[in-house]
Amino acid sequence: MKKLIFCILTLSNLLFACKQADKPATNTTTGLSAYLTDTTTGVKTGGIQMVQISTPKGKFNVWTKKIGNNPKMKLLLLNGGPGATHEYFECMESFLPKEGIEIIYYDQLGCGNSDNPKDTSMWSLPRYVEEVEQVRQALKLDKDNFYLLGHSWGGILAAEYAFKYQDHLKGLIISNMMMSCPAYGKYAVEVLARQFDPKVLARIRAIEAKGDFANPEYMGLLMPNFYVKHICRIPLDQWPEPLNRSFGKMNQSLYVTMQGPSEFGIAGKLLKWDRTQDLPKLSVPVLSIGGEYDTMDPKHMQWIATRVQNGTSLYCPKGSHMSMYDDQEVYMAGLTKFIKGVDAGNKKVKL
Known part of the structure; x- marks a missing residue:
């Protein structure tokens, strides 16, 4: 008799455990369905929305695309370069959507799928700040859901946006960018340059002194001696396709105007940009x-x-510099934890 009762209780426990195990799957499915539901009206475009912006030189269109639908966690991405495209952020699709974080790609004016006025007078930090604000308004982002991530040059833009419009933000992510371009230049000279083979460095400096940046030897020296060591620490022939695709579409006019001819130091309009004193x-x-x-x-x-x-x-x-690729697990785990931590009400998040 005792053996029969024991068997019945064991069977009941197993059935209960199975039912409980089913619940998370149902909740996950429901959550995923809501996250992937396109709530826009009219003809569906796969989340793509062209945003018309006003500039001192007239109206232009910039390209945006959202993946997911979360009213509380919307991450707008500002690409680097300046002049690259949103495409190198595509690696985030393997990590953030499953966490319920909505991704919003955005090609800045002159980049990727957006209009390119081909007017260097428009490549200015204050104008780009106002462009981001117009994109925010068009996409209906606000302090209850708006996370802004800027990488490299995008980090400068994101910080500058926050100094003026932080009341619209829920969280700010400055990725792989210092808050002082003079300090960035100094680090390149005093730390990174000393890691070069002296003969290689001498040849690079000689080419720079002549302003012969179109010389294929210049990038031929920088790619193995600098880019593979400090931009993306993956063998060059194995660089991720989204990264190559994005860099291959670089707007050189925008890049050189703002940054200078290479990532090895800075020489463009951003040369004197410094916001360290304003961080508090x-x-x-x-x-x-x-x-x-x-x-x-x-x-x-x-x-x-x-x-x-x-x-x-x-x-x-x-x-x-591209830590989202060469230290991917650490980067994505930390980014996810920060966004979800702020969403939970924490102003500082322990990673």
């Missing part, structure tokens, strides 16, 4: 991401989090 003005939750082998000083990027009012630092020990 930022009260919005801020995540600063940096990689050990970055073109930027990793210590400076960690320091940023100590200067803003509500800062969090993410250090990628294996990462370089």
Whole structure:
């Protein structure tokens, strides 16, 4: 009799456990369905929306595309370069959607799928800040859902946007960017340049002195000696396709005007940009991401989090400038934890 009762109880427990195991799957399916539901009206475009912006030189269209639908966590991505495209952010599709984080791609004016006025007078930081604000308004992003991630040059743009419009932000992510271009240039000269073979460095400097940047030897020297060590620490013939595709579409006019002819230091309009003294003005939750082998000083990027009012630092020990690729698991886990932590009401997030 006791043996029969024991068998009945064991069977009941197993059936109960099976029913409980079914519940998360049902909830996950329901959540996924809501996340993937396109709530737009009219003809569906796969999340693509062209946004008309007003500029001192007239009206232009910029390209945006959203993946997912979450009223609480919307991440707008600002690409680097300046002049690259949103495409190198495509790696995020393997990580963020499953966490319920909505991704919004955006090609800045002159980049990728957006209009290109081919007017260097329009390549200016203040104008781009106003462009981001117009995109925010068009996409109906606000302080209850709007996370802004800027990578490299996009980090400068994101920071500058926050200094003026942080009241519209829920969270700010500055990825792989220092808050001082003079300090960035100094780091390139005093730290990175000293890691070169002296003969290689001498030849690079000789080409730069002549302004012969179109010389194929210039990039031929920089790619193996600098880009593979400090931009993306993956063998060049194995660089991720989205990264190659994005870099292959670089708007050189925009890049050279703002940055200069290469990532090895800075020489364009951004040469004197420095916001280090203004960092304490930022009260919005801020995540600063940096990689050990970055073109930027990793210590400076960690320091940023100590200067803003509500800062969090993410250090990628294996990462370089494209840490979302060469230290991917650390980068994506930290980014996800920060966004979900802020969504839960934390101004600072322990990573």
